[in-house]
Amino acid sequence: MIQVPIIKETALTLMDKAAIDIPDDYLTGLQKAADTEEGDLSSFVLNAMLENYQAAKEDRRAMCADTGVPRWYVKMGNEAQISGGPVALEEALRGATAEATTGVPLRPNRVHPLWRTDHNNNVGLNAPEIEYSFEPDADWIDITTVHKGGLFGSDYRMLFPGDGIEGIKRFFLDCLVAFGKRGLACQPAIIGVGLGGSKDITMVLGKQAACLRTVGDRNPDPKVAELEMELKELGNSIGMGAMGFVGKSMVIDCHIECGFTHTGGMPMSVHAFCLSSRRAVARIHRDGRVEYRTDPNWFTPYMRRETIGWQSTTASLKQSV
Ligand code: SF4
Numbered sequence: 564m565i566q567v568p569i570i571k572e573t574a575l576t577l578m579d580k581a582a583i584d585i586p587d588d589y590l591t592g593l594q595k596a597a598d599t600e601e602g603d604l605s606s607f608v609l610n611a612m613l614e615n616y617q618a619a620k621e622d623r624r625a626m627c628a629d630t631g632v633p634r635w636y637v638k639m640g641n642e643a644q645i646s647g648g649p650v651a652l653e654e655a656l657r658g659a660t661a662e663a664t665t666g667v668p669l670r671p672n673r674v675h676p677l678w679r680t681d682h683n684n685n686v687g688l689n690a691p692e693i694e695y696s697f698e699p700d701a702d703w704i705d706i707t708t709v710h711k712g713g714l715f716g717s718d719y720r721m722l723f724p725g726d727g728i729e730g731i732k733r734f735f736l737d738c739l740v741a742f743g744k745r746g747l748a749c750q751p752a753i754i755g756v757g758l759g760g761s762k763d764i765t766m767v768l769g770k771q772a773a774c775l776r777t778v779g780d781r782n783p784d785p786k787v788a789e790l791e792m793e794l795k796e797l798g799n800s801i802g803m804g805a806m807g808f809v810g811k812s813m814v815i816d817c818h819i820e821c822g823f824t825h826t827g828g829m830p831m832s833v834h835a836f837c838l839s840s841r842r843a844v845a846r847i848h849r850d851g852r853v854e855y856r857t858d859p860n861w862f863t864p865y866m867r868r869e870t871i872g873w874q875s876t877t878a879s880l881k882q883s884v
Pocket residue numbers: 627628629630631711712713714748749837838839
């Protein structure tokens with residue numbers, strides 16, 4: 564049985580790690596962009612950000628003054644048990660969010676949309692978001708926090724099957740140009756694309772693709788993987804670099820996630836996980852052991868299954884047909 568005090572303590576540590584320690588995969592991607600960028604201002608920004616991340620780590624202070632909006636992703640093993648159940652789990656995550664707002668500290672960004680009421684703790688109506696997924700043959704829970712910045716760096720369009728790959732590229736470029744020109748999210752960013760599903764699922768998949776996959780990770784479908792690479796290249800060829808200045812480093816990586824959709828449509832979403840791509844992950848085992856990492860490993864074969872059932876063995880997991 565996983566005890567709630569361990570979940571709360573772990574969640575607090577995750578808030579700290581996410582706000583301060585830039586994940587290695589993103590840092591390496593940023594370093595590569597800095598090494599190849601030729602635009603003067605773009606290059607200046609990239610190097611300043613690399614210094615900034617180092618200073619944040621040494622001083623144990625948040626890497627950006629805008630600490631974004633903290634959100635949680637919980638992956639539960641099918642055999643995992645939590646003392647107090649899901650209600651206690653959610654209380655621990657909401658409590659950790661509130662305490663970290665004062666402790667790290669984080670900017671209290673969450674307000675009521677109409678009355679601008681601010682509880683000064685990043686907790687309120689439907690905040691922070693908590694999304695769930697499941698994993699067969701596991702008795703642990705994985706908790707991921709993402710401090711999502713780039714509030715305006717997302718968009719949606721209902722494409723149609725006839726728009727094809729060219730339509731996808733056109734909308735992708737429309738988004739990146741708008742994000743860059745209008746300062747809707749700080750670049751370079753990890754860009755997530757949701758394709759298919761219903762309108763809401765398209766948005767969810769695109770955001771998860773941006774926030775929950777690491778730089779360099781490719782979709783297991785080779786044709787989708789190829790499109791990810793093409794979009795990345797396309798995004799870096801529009802003449803804009805870091806913070807929309809002249810350059811060629813807008814996209815550190817591009818990830819696409821797909822969902823079966825209505826035969827008449829091809830909904831698409833585009834999301835920017837900004838220059839401060841903040842995520843931290845912990846696995847809490849049944850015996851109370853906690854392991855920290857930065858790869859959420861959210862999209863497992865189980866998550867991407869197409870079949871009705873799922874058959875597992877102790878040695879490996881395989882899809883039933
Ligand atoms: S978009 Fe990201 S890097 Fe830019 S101010 Fe917001 S949180 Fe900071």
